[in-house]
Amino acid sequence: MSPMPKRLLEVRNLRIHAGPLEVVREVDLELRQGETLGIIGESGSGKTITSLALLRLLPEGLRAEADALVWRDRDLTSLSDRDFRPWRGREMAMVFQDPVGSFNPAKSIGWHLRTALERRGLRGAWKPEAEQLLDSVGIPNPAAVLDRYPHQLSGGMLQRALIAMVVALEPGLIVADEPTTNLDNIVEQQILSLFRDLRKRLSAAFVFITHDIGIAGQISDRIAVMYAGEIVEQGPAAEMLAAPRHPYTRGLIATARALAARADQLAEIPGHLPGPGQRPSGCVFRPRCAQARPGCEAPQPLRDIAPGRQMRCLLDA
Amino acid sequence: MPDALLDLQDLGVQFPDRNRPGGVLKAVDGVSLSVAPGEILGLVGESGSGKTTLGKTLLRLYEPAAGKILLQGKDITHLDEAALRPHRRAMQMVFQDPLSSFNPRQTIHTAIATPLLLHGLCSKAELPARIAAILAEVGLPADFAPRYPHQMSGGQLQRAAIGRSLALEPQLIVADEAVSKLDVSVRAQILNLLRRLQAERNLAMVFITHDLHVARFLCHRIAVMHFGKLLELGPTEQIFENPTHDYTRALIGTLHDLPA
Incomplete structure (x- = not known):
C-alpha cells in the first residue's frame, strides 16, 4: 500500500455568520496533496462562502470563525488579515465562475501573466514561460494572445487564461467555484478535462464547487454535500455516487439517474430550500425528508458511518 | 404539414451587426420546422445559436426578416398587433428567471x-x-x-x-430555459409538472434548453441549432443515438451519465 499523501488542509468547525444568523455551521474538511474535493450544493447551501472563507475573501457583513484552519502544519486562524495576504494567490488561489472579474480590463493578458510570474519570484524574461503556460491550458497561438485584452477573448478562452494565471503562481490549493457553469456544453467538457489534466500535472490539491452532481462525480476523489449551510454527507466520490446514504444525497442522485434513464416520472424532493432565516431546528432537511422520524428534531452531528465517510442523519444510527 | 399546430417556413431573423457598420447578423437563418398539437419540440444549441431568437420570433416578439410563421394553418408572419391578439392566446411563453x-x-x-x-x-x-x-x-x-x-x-x-x-x-408554450435557474432538487418537480400538463392538456411546447439531459427526458423531437441554422431535426432517440452531424455528435458527446 502506497503511503497516504501528505495532509495539506484541515478545517475544523468552520462557522460563518451574517449578523446574528449562522449561515454556515460545523464545517469540517480535509484535503491531501493531489486530491480533489468536490463540494456539491444548491443555491444558499453555503458552498461558495465556505470556499471564500478559506481564502479570507468573504464579502462585507459575513464573518467566519473556526476551531482550526491548518494549512501545511500551520494554523492560520491566528493570522491577521494583513499577515494572511501573502498566502492568498501564492499558497491558495481561486478560479471564479465569471473569469471577467479576475482580470483588470485595461491590462493585457501578458501583463496579468507577467504579474503572476513575478509574484512567484520570476525575474527577467517572462514571455517564454507565459507562452508555455497559455499553451499548457490549450490556448492556441499563445504569443498573440499575450497582447490581447480580456474583452477580446471568449468566455472559455478567458477561463483558460485565468487558469493559466493561477497555475503560474504554483499554489498548493486551487479552489474553483462553478468554473464551467457559464460555459457552453462543449467548452465545459474541455475545461473539465483541463482540470483533470492539471490534477495529474500539478502537486496541488483542488476544491471543485458545483451544483451538478454529475460534474462532481467526473472530477472528484471525495465529495462533500452541503445543504442549508451544513455538510450533510461526505466521503469517497465513487462510494457516494454508488451508495448515497443521506436522504438528501439519495434524492439528488435518484433524480439524476431517473433523468438519464428517461423515466416516465422523476424522483422528486418535495418542498424547497429554507432561506437563511428559516432553517428548522434539528436536522435542516427534516421538513422535506420522507424518512423523518422522532429524533430528527434534535441537532444532528456529522458522524462517522464508514472509513472516510460521514453523514449528518440518524438513519441506521 | 397540414396538421401542424405551428409551421415555420424558411424563417430568417436579422439584427444590425455592431462590429460591421451597415452589416447584418443572421441570428436565425432559413429555419423550417413544425410542431404538432401536443408535441414537445426541444430546441438545443449553445449560446448564440439563435434558439432564443427563434422562440421569440415565432411568438412574434421579434420581426422576421424572411419566411413565414403559420399557426393552425393561418399565416401570422406580418399580422398587426390588433389582428394578432386572438392568436396570442394560443401561444404563451415561460422564461428562465421567474422573478x-x-x-x-x-x-x-x-x-x-x-x-x-x-x-x-x-x-x-x-x-x-x-x-x-x-x-x-x-x-x-x-x-x-x-x-x-x-x-x-x-x-x-x-x-x-x-x-x-x-x-x-394556449395550445403552445414556448419555454426558454424554464428549469435552468431552478435548484436541482426543485427542477424535477417542474419537469414532472410540464410533462403532466403536456399529457393532460395535449399541450405543445417549444422547449429551449442547453441541458441535454433535460431535453432527452422531456422532448419528443429535438432540433439542433448552430450559428442560426437548423443543423439537424429528428426524434429524440435518433438524435441521441445516431446524430448525423459532426457538431451534434460533439454536443451529444458532452453528455455524461452518473457512473453506476
Missing part, C-alpha cells in the same frame, strides 16, 4: 387575473375560483394568490409563471 417575469408590485392573483380579464375569459366574480383552479393545476395552494413574487421560492414562482401562461388555455 423577473413578474411585476414585483403585483400579487400572483393580479398577475393571473390581468390576462383573463383582458381577453374577456372570465368575469370578476368568477376570478377567485378560476385562479384557485389554475394554481391547483400547477401544484400551488389557493392561499398563494395574495402573495407577492418575493414571498415565494424560485420553484413556487416558476409554478405560478406556468399557471399564468396556462390561464389563456
Whole structure:
C-alpha cells in the first residue's frame, strides 16, 4: 500500500455568520496533496462562502470563525488579515465562475501573466514561460494572445487564461467555484478535462464547487454535500455516487439517474430550500425528508458511518 | 404539414451587426420546422445559436426578416398587433428567471387575473375560483394568490409563471430555459409538472434548453441549432443515438451519465 499523501488542509468547525444568523455551521474538511474535493450544493447551501472563507475573501457583513484552519502544519486562524495576504494567490488561489472579474480590463493578458510570474519570484524574461503556460491550458497561438485584452477573448478562452494565471503562481490549493457553469456544453467538457489534466500535472490539491452532481462525480476523489449551510454527507466520490446514504444525497442522485434513464416520472424532493432565516431546528432537511422520524428534531452531528465517510442523519444510527 | 399546430417556413431573423457598420447578423437563418398539437419540440444549441431568437420570433416578439410563421394553418408572419391578439392566446411563453417575469408590485392573483380579464375569459366574480383552479393545476395552494413574487421560492414562482401562461388555455408554450435557474432538487418537480400538463392538456411546447439531459427526458423531437441554422431535426432517440452531424455528435458527446 502506497503511503497516504501528505495532509495539506484541515478545517475544523468552520462557522460563518451574517449578523446574528449562522449561515454556515460545523464545517469540517480535509484535503491531501493531489486530491480533489468536490463540494456539491444548491443555491444558499453555503458552498461558495465556505470556499471564500478559506481564502479570507468573504464579502462585507459575513464573518467566519473556526476551531482550526491548518494549512501545511500551520494554523492560520491566528493570522491577521494583513499577515494572511501573502498566502492568498501564492499558497491558495481561486478560479471564479465569471473569469471577467479576475482580470483588470485595461491590462493585457501578458501583463496579468507577467504579474503572476513575478509574484512567484520570476525575474527577467517572462514571455517564454507565459507562452508555455497559455499553451499548457490549450490556448492556441499563445504569443498573440499575450497582447490581447480580456474583452477580446471568449468566455472559455478567458477561463483558460485565468487558469493559466493561477497555475503560474504554483499554489498548493486551487479552489474553483462553478468554473464551467457559464460555459457552453462543449467548452465545459474541455475545461473539465483541463482540470483533470492539471490534477495529474500539478502537486496541488483542488476544491471543485458545483451544483451538478454529475460534474462532481467526473472530477472528484471525495465529495462533500452541503445543504442549508451544513455538510450533510461526505466521503469517497465513487462510494457516494454508488451508495448515497443521506436522504438528501439519495434524492439528488435518484433524480439524476431517473433523468438519464428517461423515466416516465422523476424522483422528486418535495418542498424547497429554507432561506437563511428559516432553517428548522434539528436536522435542516427534516421538513422535506420522507424518512423523518422522532429524533430528527434534535441537532444532528456529522458522524462517522464508514472509513472516510460521514453523514449528518440518524438513519441506521 | 397540414396538421401542424405551428409551421415555420424558411424563417430568417436579422439584427444590425455592431462590429460591421451597415452589416447584418443572421441570428436565425432559413429555419423550417413544425410542431404538432401536443408535441414537445426541444430546441438545443449553445449560446448564440439563435434558439432564443427563434422562440421569440415565432411568438412574434421579434420581426422576421424572411419566411413565414403559420399557426393552425393561418399565416401570422406580418399580422398587426390588433389582428394578432386572438392568436396570442394560443401561444404563451415561460422564461428562465421567474422573478423577473413578474411585476414585483403585483400579487400572483393580479398577475393571473390581468390576462383573463383582458381577453374577456372570465368575469370578476368568477376570478377567485378560476385562479384557485389554475394554481391547483400547477401544484400551488389557493392561499398563494395574495402573495407577492418575493414571498415565494424560485420553484413556487416558476409554478405560478406556468399557471399564468396556462390561464389563456394556449395550445403552445414556448419555454426558454424554464428549469435552468431552478435548484436541482426543485427542477424535477417542474419537469414532472410540464410533462403532466403536456399529457393532460395535449399541450405543445417549444422547449429551449442547453441541458441535454433535460431535453432527452422531456422532448419528443429535438432540433439542433448552430450559428442560426437548423443543423439537424429528428426524434429524440435518433438524435441521441445516431446524430448525423459532426457538431451534434460533439454536443451529444458532452453528455455524461452518473457512473453506476
